[in-house]
Amino acid sequence: MSSSVQEGRVTKPHTRRRRVREIPKTRTTSQHHDRYAIEHDKKKKHHHQLPLVERTNERSIQEFASKYIPKECLVYQARGVAGSDPEGSEQQKEYRLSVYDPSTIPDTDLNQCFKLIEETSSDAYRDSSTGWSPTKKRKEMKLPDMKYLVVRREGGSEDDEEEGGDDVVGFMSFMITYEDGKEVVYCYEVHLSPSVQGQGLGKRLMLMLLEIGRRVGMEKAMLTVFRSNAVAQRLYAALGFETDEYSPRPRRLRNGTVKEPDYRIMSIRLDGGPYV
Template identity: 30%
Template structure:
């Protein structure tokens, strides 16, 4: 069940969640790119197609034999859920595509910020981080308030330039500003490069990670049935400043 803090985060505009975005930066090669935050509902059909294509190219082979197989329809429903948000990396920059503009209508005399749909081609998409605000169970009676990172995907043409770290840094800062407990994510064990990346960024097995729980349970010599090994890890990183 969503807590007041989670409901507040879900209701917040992108400009409230990350007032510093959109912003531009440069790749190591010198090419400019833009970082923007957008709600899934404000992605154009072409932008949604581009996001799905990058995900599918990166993950299909890994996931088709895993416990997380997907169809295009099921994955699109997850990717573009109404509560999903995206940190998007585009080159060349397209600032006007995500700029909020004030509108006035009969239901809101003071005006309300409405975001123009973000529209881009696959060739412009360097990468993205998809996330949602939610609660997750813990080993105690209190659920954790979290930013759940669903995807970090980068185009093969721009890997090794620190963009994955940049995406996570922004995501983690959003979680800290909202006063949430942690960032959580699920990663396939077979995706060894991703696991190594998340570990380098300070992510550790969460308290509800099945493998961690199994490793911490005492071994029963009389146990005849072996625990079924899962093919994924649940990782997390605290949002509390140390």
């Protein structure tokens, strides 16, 4: 009987198999491209499924600036300013605006922006129910969705050198966000050094805020202003801002005294434009 047949069972003779080493498959350029295209399509689909506010804030600051901020608006030629040269012609000053978010703004610029807030508004904060807290303000300035327009004076001067060579003379911070369920562009801060006030820079920054909000597709532009800041309120009113429906109202105390809120929320519908 063959050794392969035992008790009616057929068994295969034991043979040693030779192991063949498999060559690992490599991904072709075409496969790499297809994988990238699929991932790109997934991200694109995810991006378009997000609500407008989240979709906008997901963009890098470079993408945001390219899409929503007119490039020509990043240079501002100041209107005629006080003073003249020996020949009697008006001085012309030019300013350059840079766009940042908290992850890209240089520390020196952020510190200078904070100093402008401290210089121009810390007293108003101290006199208000809010109070002045440098720590809270710095924390607010670093909120992830905050965006900055930082103003620099083009060209140096002897005055700049005496002031330490710092060329940041103003800024505006804003956010694409929700307010009472509405999609808005909210102005958090707008401050100018006293040396550049009266040249139309404040108005230009506010008009840029409106234009950015319009281009993004926001319903309103909003801001909060201290009632003690009459100059700012006049500027905002001249641009069309009005007291918002959610602005705090006067409160009548138990003793009959009417307590006025120390701040005012103002807004404007973005159904016009272009603004710059």
